[in-house]
Amino acid sequence: MKKHLTKASLLLTGLLAGGSVFAQTADTTKATTTDYVQPFSPDNAFRTWSVGVNGGLMTPFTIFGKKSSQDFRSPHSKIGYGAYIKKQITSGFGLQANFMGGQLAGANGQPTGTGNTMDSYETKLNYALSLNAVLSVGNITFRHNHNFIQPYATVGIGGLNYNPTVVINGTSQNVTANGGSLNEWFVPVGAGFKINVSRGINIDLGYQVNFAYADNLDGYRYGAHNDRFSYAHAGLEFALGSKSKPQLAAHNPVSSIRTEYMMENRNTRNQLQSQIDAQKAANEQLKAELATTNANLAKFTADSDNDGVPDFYDKCPNTPAGTKVDGSGCPLPAPKQITTVITEEDRKVVRDAIANLEFDFGKATIRAHSYPSLDRVAKLLVDKNFSLKLAGHTDNVGSNDANMKLSKDRAESVKSYLVSKGANASRIEATGYGETQPIASNKTAKGRQQNRRVEFTLY
Template identity: 65%
Template sequence: MKSNFKRATLLLTGLMVGGKLFAQTADTTAAGNDYVKPFSGGSNLRTWSIGVHGGMLTPYTIFGTNSRQDFKNPTEQFGYGAYIKGQILPSLGIQADFLRGKVRGNNSQPDVAGNTIYSQYTTNINWSAALSANITLANINWRHDKPFIQPYLTVGAGNMNYTPKITTPGGQETNFKTDGKGSINEIFIPLGLGLKFDIAPGVNLDLGYTVNFVQSDNFDGFNSGSTNDRFSYAHVGLEFALGSRKKPQMATHNPVSSMRKEYLWENQQTKTLLQQQIDAEKAKNDQLRNDLNTTNANLAKLTTDSDGDGVVDVNDKCPNTPAGTKVDGSGCPLAKPVVYVTEEDKKVVKDAIKNLEFDLGKATIRAHSYPSLDRVANLLIDKNFSLKLAGHTDNTGSADLNMRLSKDRAESVKSYLVSKGANASRIEATGYGQTQPIATNKTAAGRQANRRVEFTLY
């Protein structure tokens, strides 16, 4: 027993050291890179792998009790094996297994007189080969990019060549089969479960337990009872994925993570495309503004108003009027009238504010706003009032863009009123952008309230 335990310990140490060395020489650029384009097929994944393992063979299994087996006292013996696996689906692989080792048990069931017939049996497994389905239970993970543990089940069928030897209470050992070779070929069914731990890209630590159901009652060299013989194998081993180290292993690959990455990338690409479109529109607007400034500069040469009284120099009969002086159509100062703003006047302005709307993101006044603005223009003309226009926006977009938009909208209202006959020198248009909100910008209603042009009549 101590010898078997020592051999198993040395095997486990060797497997772990080998796995560590493999992990150190692996392509480190592939670490953490588990992305595969969804629905791109299995060519982007590693589907073949090989494994080696060693462990303990015993006639004891989790099915039934020792007292009902041909030999009542099982012992543990060393076994080893290997396999090659082809992954068909993320959760299903086909695996070819090979196993060798020794199975031993003591104290056979007594005869009718209560005497022990055999003191022990030892069966050498010369070789066994089986083809099994390997079912991975948890390679899809909704919490982590890559699962660390993969529980699995195996079930299959195969053929086994073994040599059972039995020992009498007197110590005489004989072959169960006396045809010279002493070996038997028999069909068996392996049924197992286990856990695989992802310890490096393409390297998995394999801990498994398999019960092998031999389809006869001669595995232990003693035909007793009505049930076939069986034995178990608990092992530890390493699995190595074959193929390019740049590709993830299908059995450990998490397709949910790849779908999430695909979604994030496409979302980022959409954002980038929208930003490019916004930048292109801004560039067009800037070009239009430059063209407008050039046109205005050319017009200014023909419409120069040196004293800034609202009357061009060619029509100004009173040049050099002090700044802020109210003038008539000839540019001459007017007597400053006494101005009274009535409640009816305030209502005209309030209606204009209420009905004022612009095209989205532009300074173009919508047509249904004209009637109320016409009444404001008539008020300015009839009573010679002064008017201050203050444009405001919400915080959507950049501060510079909002400042320009608020100024343009105030200027657009001024231009409309002047086009209806109002005195340009009595209208002041200013933009404040997003700097003076009157409501919260966290709600749609608040942002709507902040997008406004304020009219101050005096």
């Protein structure tokens, strides 16, 4: 293992040194017309699609954690390989579809506690497919026209397909029935850099840690941690499209802006100055016209009694301070007192709605058989202009944050449905309390069912 890592370190060091030479030569290289793209040009001015192939070392050892805490304490290095296709969205961001394959191996398994000896394992990684976000840095600079090295970082999500085989007490065993394969999710996180060796070809050097959403990647479940493995690779990336167009990922927009500025001539600057002078004159004329308009409008804005209605439109001048007036400045009649009476029949409509309300498991989607009773609540709110408070509650299964969000979402879902049936949204309050207000014990299934509820309060 140390021998492989030493070789890989020497290779990366050499390539970094070579890349530094490339970057230094860029300091003295003047921008050429082939590097220049007019600022704010559309995507078709660049090569935004590329494909890549790579190979390297694949090992269960990563930079995170210690070898002694892994399921197998002696990780081995195996050959890995991969390919990808990438769409560059901006000069600093792209999306990349990755394929990866190879083998993982290790020995000296952790003690099982049952007397068995986990000698070693070997896992064939049939394929790992993922969609990654790629963040490129270093290509936007004020110092160089073109940087020959672009560092990058990646993160994504995807699926693994693999066949683990373990050796227990000297006997090889397939982990899955009939030697079948397993499928699991994983999250790849990586970093690296690319060296531009030509307008359409890049050397790609990177290191990636892959976090599996399972603890059986090595065929042995030990401890409470999911498995992970690393992939250090070197490869080539090929830009697709016309050779006359630069790669968007390697493009320096700052250099194009600078070149654009240098390409301007004196006549263009004089023309721009003439346009500025003409605009200034037009602005001065607009200011004069605005001053005249403001003077003419002053008589329409005077409000002697400060009731919010200009004197020109005020039919009831000199109203006392604080008097509420209508659009013509006359006092509004005193509002009638409306008493809201909630009958027992109204409460029954609400109780029926609560009793019939059901959601899809773990979701805020209302089931269809709950609609009729909710329709009666909506009609009640429309006909009698009642206000309604919706309080969502859950049991204690799951995290506090997830339960609080689910209870709030369910209350909002009921509110949205009632509003869709004509209820006044401003008269409906939706609140989520999560698991904080149980009405029964969460230690039984019946109690948890009672705690999963949405309460209706008319007022």
